[in-house]
Amino acid sequence: MLVVQKYGGSSLQGPDRIRQVAERIVRTRRSGHEVVVVCSAMGDTSDELIDLAEKVSGNRPAREMDMLLTAGERVSNALMAMAIHDLGGSAQSFSGAQAGVFTTADHGSARILDVAPDRVREVLAQGAIALVAGFQGISRDTGDTTTLGRGGSDMTAVALAAALKADVCEIYTDVDGVFSADPRVVGSARLLDSVSCEEMLEMAATGAKVLMSRCVEHARRHDVDICVRSSFTDRPGTLVSPAVEGGSAQDPVVTGVTHTRSIAKLTVADIPAGPPAPAQILEVFSSAGIPLGVLPDIPAPPRNELAFTVRDTDGPHAVELLEQHRARIGYGAVRCDASAGQVSLVGAGIGSGAGVLATVRRTLSEAGIGIHLVSASEIRVSAVCRADQLEDAVRVLHRGFGLDAATEAVVHAGTGR
Amino acid sequence: MLVVQKYGGSSLQGPDRIRQVAERIVRTRRSGHEVVVVCSAMGDTSDELIDLAEKVSGNRPAREMDMLLTAGERVSNALMAMAIHDLGGSAQSFSGAQAGVFTTADHGSARILDVAPDRVREVLAQGAIALVAGFQGISRDTGDTTTLGRGGSDMTAVALAAALKADVCEIYTDVDGVFSADPRVVGSARLLDSVSCEEMLEMAATGAKVLMSRCVEHARRHDVDICVRSSFTDRPGTLVSPAVEGGSAQDPVVTGVTHTRSIAKLTVADIPAGPPAPAQILEVFSSAGIPLGVLPDIPAPPRNELAFTVRDTDGPHAVELLEQHRARIGYGAVRCDASAGQVSLVGAGIGSGAGVLATVRRTLSEAGIGIHLVSASEIRVSAVCRADQLEDAVRVLHRGFGLDAATEAVVHAGTGR
Numbered sequence: 001m002l003v004v005q006k007y008g009g010s011s012l013q014g015p016d017r018i019r020q021v022a023e024r025i026v027r028t029r030r031s032g033h034e035v036v037v038v039c040s041a042m043g044d045t046s047d048e049l050i051d052l053a054e055k056v057s058g059n060r061p062a063r064e065m066d067m068l069l070t071a072g073e074r075v076s077n078a079l080m081a082m083a084i085h086d087l088g089g090s091a092q093s094f095s096g097a098q099a100g101v102f103t104t105a106d107h108g109s110a111r112i113l114d115v116a117p118d119r120v121r122e123v124l125a126q127g128a129i130a131l132v133a134g135f136q137g138i139s140r141d142t143g144d145t146t147t148l149g150r151g152g153s154d155m156t157a158v159a160l161a162a163a164l165k166a167d168v169c170e171i172y173t174d175v176d177g178v179f180s181a182d183p184r185v186v187g188s189a190r191l192l193d194s195v196s197c198e199e200m201l202e203m204a205a206t207g208a209k210v211l212m213s214r215c216v217e218h219a220r221r222h223d224v225d226i227c228v229r230s231s232f233t234d235r236p237g238t239l240v241s242p243a244v245e246g247g248s249a250q251d252p253v254v255t256g257v258t259h260t261r262s263i264a265k266l267t268v269a270d271i272p273a274g275p276p277a278p279a280q281i282l283e284v285f286s287s288a289g290i291p292l293g294v295l296p297d298i299p300a301p302p303r304n305e306l307a308f309t310v311r312d313t314d315g316p317h318a319v320e321l322l323e324q325h326r327a328r329i330g331y332g333a334v335r336c337d338a339s340a341g342q343v344s345l346v347g348a349g350i351g352s353g354a355g356v357l358a359t360v361r362r363t364l365s366e367a368g369i370g371i372h373l374v375s376a377s378e379i380r381v382s383a384v385c386r387a388d389q390l391e392d393a394v395r396v397l398h399r400g401f402g403l404d405a406a407t408e409a410v411v412h413a414g415t416g417r
Numbered sequence: 418m419l420v421v422q423k424y425g426g427s428s429l430q431g432p433d434r435i436r437q438v439a440e441r442i443v444r445t446r447r448s449g450h451e452v453v454v455v456c457s458a459m460g461d462t463s464d465e466l467i468d469l470a471e472k473v474s475g476n477r478p479a480r481e482m483d484m485l486l487t488a489g490e491r492v493s494n495a496l497m498a499m500a501i502h503d504l505g506g507s508a509q510s511f512s513g514a515q516a517g518v519f520t521t522a523d524h525g526s527a528r529i530l531d532v533a534p535d536r537v538r539e540v541l542a543q544g545a546i547a548l549v550a551g552f553q554g555i556s557r558d559t560g561d562t563t564t565l566g567r568g569g570s571d572m573t574a575v576a577l578a579a580a581l582k583a584d585v586c587e588i589y590t591d592v593d594g595v596f597s598a599d600p601r602v603v604g605s606a607r608l609l610d611s612v613s614c615e616e617m618l619e620m621a622a623t624g625a626k627v628l629m630s631r632c633v634e635h636a637r638r639h640d641v642d643i644c645v646r647s648s649f650t651d652r653p654g655t656l657v658s659p660a661v662e663g664g665s666a667q668d669p670v671v672t673g674v675t676h677t678r679s680i681a682k683l684t685v686a687d688i689p690a691g692p693p694a695p696a697q698i699l700e701v702f703s704s705a706g707i708p709l710g711v712l713p714d715i716p717a718p719p720r721n722e723l724a725f726t727v728r729d730t731d732g733p734h735a736v737e738l739l740e741q742h743r744a745r746i747g748y749g750a751v752r753c754d755a756s757a758g759q760v761s762l763v764g765a766g767i768g769s770g771a772g773v774l775a776t777v778r779r780t781l782s783e784a785g786i787g788i789h790l791v792s793a794s795e796i797r798v799s800a801v802c803r804a805d806q807l808e809d810a811v812r813v814l815h816r817g818f819g820l821d822a823a824t825e826a827v828v829h830a831g832t833g834r
Contacts, residue, residue: 015472049492055432057499064502067495067510071488075466078484082474085481093484098560119560143515143536 002124002166003028006038006134006157010174011231012076013043021172021231022083025129029089034124036160037091038134039080040153041072062107066136066147070096073133073153081131090128094119096136096145101156103137103146110137110146112155112218115163132160151212158215162222169224171211172231177238178203178210180403181257185391188404191235192255196244199255199346202380206344207260216240246348246379252356254347254401259394261387263293264315265340265372267307268322270332278306280329284321290314294342294375294382307373309384312338340372341390344382345397351376363400369393419541419583420445423455423551423574427591428648429493430460438589438648439500442546446506451541453577454508455551456497457570458489479524483553483564487513490550490570498548507545511536513553513562518573520554520563527554527563529572529635532580549577568629575632579639586641588628589648594655595620595627597820598674602808605821609672611656613663616672616763619797623761624677633657663765663796669773671764671818676811678804680710681732682757682789684724685739687749695723697746701738707731711759711792711799724790726801729755757789758807761799762814768793780817786810 005028007021029035049068053060077093084091100116123130134153137146148155154171161169178200181189195203197220204213210228219226220242229237246253271277285292293309310318315336322334350356357374360381364371369392373384385393398404422445424438446452466485470477494510501508517533540547551570554563565572571588578586595617598606612620614637621630627645636643637659646654663670688694702709710726727735732753739751767773774791777798781788786809790801802810815821 015469018473052432052492053496053499056435056496057503059503060499061502064495064498064510067498067512068492071491071495074488074491075469075485078481078488079470079473081481081484082470082477085478086474086476093481095484095562145512 001032001168002034002036002164004036004038004157004161004164004166004169005172006153006170007040007172007231008153008174009040009043009045011172012039012080018042018076018079019083019086022080022087022089024231025080026084026087026089029129035129036120036124036164036166037077037080037129037131038153038157038160039073039076039131040134041069042076042079045072045075063144066107066145069147070133070136070145073135077131077133084129090126091131092123092128093131093133095133096156097138099132099160101132101137101159102140103148105139105142105144105146107144107146109149110139112137112148112159113140115159117160117163120160120164132156151215154212154215155218158218158222158224158226161224162218166224168227169219170227170229170237172229173210174230174232175210176230176233176235177228178208178240178256180255181394181398182259185259185394186257186398186404189398190403190405192238194239194241194244195255196246196348197240197242198379199246199348200240202344202346202377203256203258206342206346206380206382207258208256211240250349252347252349252352254345254350254356254403256346257343257394257398257401257403258346259341259343259390261341261390262312263309263340263342263384264312264318265307265309265337265384266315266318266322267305267335267337268331268333269305269335271304271306272330273304277329277331280325281306281322281331284325285310285318288317288321290318290321294373294384309340309342309373339387340384341387341393342382342384343390343393343397344380345401346380348379351378351381356381359400360397363396364393367392367396369396418449418585419451419453419581421453421455421574421578421581421583421586422589423570423587424457424589424648425570425591426457426460426462428589429456435459435493435496436500436503439497439504439506441648442497443501443504443506446546452546453537453541453581453583454494454497454546454548455570455574455577456490456493456548457551458486459493459496462489462492480561483524483562486564487550487553487562490552494548494550501546507543508548509540509545510548510550512550513573514555516549516577518549518554518576519557520565522556522559522561522563524561524563526566527556529554529565529576530557532576534577534580537577537581549573568632571629571632572635575635575639575641575643578641579635583641585644586636587644587646587654589646590627591647591649592627593647593650593652594645595625595657595673597672598811598815599676602676602811603674603815603821606815607820607822608652609655611658611661612672613661613765614657614659615796616663616765617657619761619763619794620673620675623759623763623797623799624675625673628657669764669766669769671762671767671773671820673763674760674811674815674818674820675763676758676760676807678758678807679729680726680757680759680801681729681735682724682726682754682801683732683735683739684722684752684754685748685750686722686752688721688723689747690721694746694748697742698723698739698748701742702727702735705734705738707735707738711790711801726757726759726790756804757801758804758810759799759801760807760810760814761797762818763797765796768795768797773798776817777814780813781810784809784813786813
């Protein structure tokens with residue numbers, strides 16, 4: 001079996017942790033598998049480097065930030081190779097460029113264009129362990145060092161797994177896997193054995209932080225099985241795979257409840273009657289490249305208002321843009337509410353019928369939680385509420401849909417997957 | 418004018434120092450010069466990385482140590498590029514590989530085979546400043562990251578200066594330049610305006626730490642002018658150049674007094690009479706690749722002893738080797754004296770006549786300093802004495818040969834060059 005293992009910064013905090021991870025890697029190799037390892041930078045290295053850069057300069061070109069930050073992964077991977085040697089294993093570490101991770105030239109958020117891991121294959125053919133610095137690549141056009149942005153090391157691991165046709169891509173982190181809700185909010189949240197890529201995508205998009213959307217998207221497109229698990233235990237973790245079958249419209253199954261505070265609710269009031277104004281408003285955002293979140297399925301009363309969500313970081317800019325177009329569109333006022341939160345139910349089939357949506361409304365209403373906006377996709381139902389009621393909303397929905405351990409499900413009596 | 422500037426770790430200790438160095442670089446650029454910069458790792462970075470590696474592993478492959486250590490120079494050069502941008506300058510940093518520094522695959526002590534700085538030239542053509550990570554290169558055979566060993570960043574700077582046909586290679590450090598003796602030992606040591614490459618080579622070989630021999634050798638071979646100067650002041654420093662003319666056998670001039678404690682004195686006693694035994698002893702060392710230092714010009718009494726110096730780190734191994742061959746060679750005993758020191762006078766022409774040698778003997782003898790061994794080359798006279806008398810020896814010779822500021826020279830009445 002060919003296994004790609006990715007270890008995050010929290011799994012590499014200090015020499016002792018590096019040695020522990022090395023033991024796991026060597027154990028995997030000795031059990032007969034081919035092993036490719038992707039290490040992130042150790043612990044707080046990246047933050048320390050950013051801090052240093054801010055002290056040195058108020059004007060930090062993205063190209064140079066990439067040169068700076070990629071040093072962190074070179075260090076952690078070289079150290080891991082040494083720790084493996086110390087255990088009698090054989091290993092070689094490679095930079096992103098050496099491992100053939102070719103990207104666009106978008107410094108700070110480069111996209112992987114191609115992975116040509118010839119040197120990784122050579123090392124595997126020699127029976128050794130190949131280590132690849134995560135988060136980094138080389139621009140195909142300029143030859144410069146690039147970074148892949150947030151979650152970049154996961155991306156490196158999945159892209160390598162796809163290029164090498166690995167049997168599994170293990171993402172090691174400091175939690176046991178993917179949970180039915182954030183365990184810090186819901187004490188009875190359950191560890192999921194498996195999640196389909198579609199569900200994981202929706203969970204990532206709506207607040208689950210364990211995997212980034214683009215990483216799951218890449219895995220789905222290239223048929224890579226991801227296993228999210230803890231580097232601190234031997235628990236099996238959660239399988240995220242295109243092969244996992246979810247529920248269906250006939251038999252919907254709620255997989256998890258996610259939440260996020262990183263949204264702002266915009267309300268545009270006193271809109272002129274007729275279709276043009278709402279269309280013009282939405283056009284303002286699409287031409288500015290600002291993605292919109294929850295939009296109500298049915299116009300919310302009062303009828304002359306339009307409400308939707310944007311990312312909280314886009315909030316001020318969105319208001320500014322709308323104000324620029326106020327005279328032309330002819331609306332009355334725009335309000336931005338940053339104290340909003342969004343709770344989502346994710347599960348194959350749950351958005352296609354009205355049943356889940358109705359249960360969400362009733363469950364939240366019974367708990368005294370007001371909903372501003374509700375929307376649903378094929379496998380997701382989202383509701384926007386006040387931020388200070390968000391965690392309550394997560395808990396009542398998790399319980400209400402039978403996700404608490406040893407609780408009968410409302411929608412489906414299964415034990416969850 | 419095309420200027421290569423190299424800044425050592427002590428010139429880059431912390432964000433403030435980096436900003437100060439950036440100001441110097443930008444000033445040089447604005448005065449109309451093309452500027453290529455080579456930065457070492459910041460302050461103690463390399464020591465910290467080595468410390469980390471030792472904590473992680475007792476078995477540290479040289480290839481991985483190179484991957485680890487080269488991160489330090491990537492960081493310092495990227496930070497310097499940012500600091501330059503902050504001052505309104507334009508700069509790009511390159512790794513050794515990107516700058517075309519091709520080396521042998523000898524990890525930890527690679528030799529530069531070729532420098533193809535195409536990207537550096539492009540940046541210069543755009544009017545920007547090019548920064549190159551010192552101390553590192555890429556193996557021409559394996560494509561792996563390599564390091565150049567001690568003094569490696571100086572080597573990078575000189576090799577780049579040679580490849581770019583730079584007008585001068587400025588080596589910035591924490592001292593004002595090359596002195597007539599170590600100022601920590603001789604308070605009245607003088608800063609030298611200029612030194613020939615030959616003299617600098619001898620000074621480096623006999624204890625002057627400001628430049629490494631191989632760096633000066635490369636400069637001499639490729640006709641590069643080096644200027645050693647301080648990054649903390651605006652003093653002009655010392656020019657080390659093939660064009661500097663020194664003294665001659667007819668008119669010898671002492672340039673400086675150097676010293677080192679990094680030697681061990683070996684004495685082989687009770688050697689059988691006749692030529693074979695001394696030849697066999699020397700052969701033991703040449704076949705083991707152990708370089709010998711000072712050998713007496715004339716056999717030292719008693720006639721049945723042979724004495725010479727080796728590097729102190731070679732001492733134990735040298736004794737072990739000799740003991741293995743004792744029966745064959747038939748000598749009586751070997752002694753290793755690690756508490757020896759060596760003082761040297763360097764200056765063109767001084768070794769070719771007997772005058773300087775005689776003055777050295779007399780000067781040291783009058784100061785009550787016994788000499789064990791004396792040797793001379795064309796431009797050097799060295800004497801081995803007890804380590805606890807070494808600094809006295811340096812001082813009396815410095816004074817005796819008129820090198821103290823405002824002292825009449827014994828050999829030559831000039832004011833030094």
